[in-house]
Amino acid sequence: xxxxxxxxxxxxxxxxxxxxxxxxxxxxxxxxxxxxxxxxxxxxxxxxxxxxxxxxxxxxxxxxxxxxxxxxxxxxxxxxxxxxxxxxxxxxxx
Numbered sequence: 002x003x004x005x006x007x008x009x010x011x012x013x014x015x016x017x018x019x020x021x022x023x024x025x026x027x028x029x030x031x032x033x034x035x036x037x038x039x040x041x042x043x044x045x046x047x048x049x050x051x052x053x054x055x056x057x058x059x060x061x062x063x064x065x066x067x068x069x070x071x072x073x074x075x076x077x078x079x080x081x082x083x084x085x086x087x088x089x090x091x092x093x094x095x
Contacts, residue, residue, distance in 0.1 A: 012033075012034070012074075012076065012080065012082050013033065013034040013082075014033045014072055014073075014074040014082045014083060014084040015031075015032040015033055015034070015072075015084055016029055016030060016031055016032050016033070016070075016072050016084065016086070017029075017030045017032050018030065018070075018088060020090070021059070025061050025062065026059055026060050026061035026062060027059070027060055027062065027088065027090065028057070028059050029045065029057055029058055029059070029060065029070070029072075030057045031043065031056045031057050031072070031074075033072075033074050033082075033084075040076065040077035041056075041074050041075065041076055041077075042054070042074070042075045043055065043056050043072065043073070043074055043075075044072070044073040044075075045058055045060075045070070045071070045072055045073075046070070046071040046072075046073075047060050047062075047068060047070060048068040048069045048070060048071075049062070049063065049068065062090040064090075065090055065091040065092065066089075066090065066091075067087050067088070067089050067090075068087070068088050068089075068090060069085060069086075069087055069088075070085065070086050070087075070088050071083060071084070071085045072084050072085075
């Protein structure tokens with residue numbers, strides 16, 4: 002699932018991720034494209050009560066299941082766009 006909301010021309014929020022074992026977590030990487038500004042702020046929601054303001058955070062997950070990961074990106078003009086992806090965390094997926 003890749004859902005983009007509140008999009009505007011030149012702004013395409015996105016992220017990639019890599020399962021990281023044996024650490025038991027996922028390294029997320031911002032892959033947002035923005036043509037009109039270079040100053041972005043980030044708000045990640047990891048679907049288990051944890052958030053991050055880092056551009057490319059590492060998150061440890063407590064149980065093997067599907068998580069709805071949300072990234073909200075805001076540019077220096079206050080324009081905001083979001084992307085949501087379902088991420089499967091499992092030791093068998095690595």
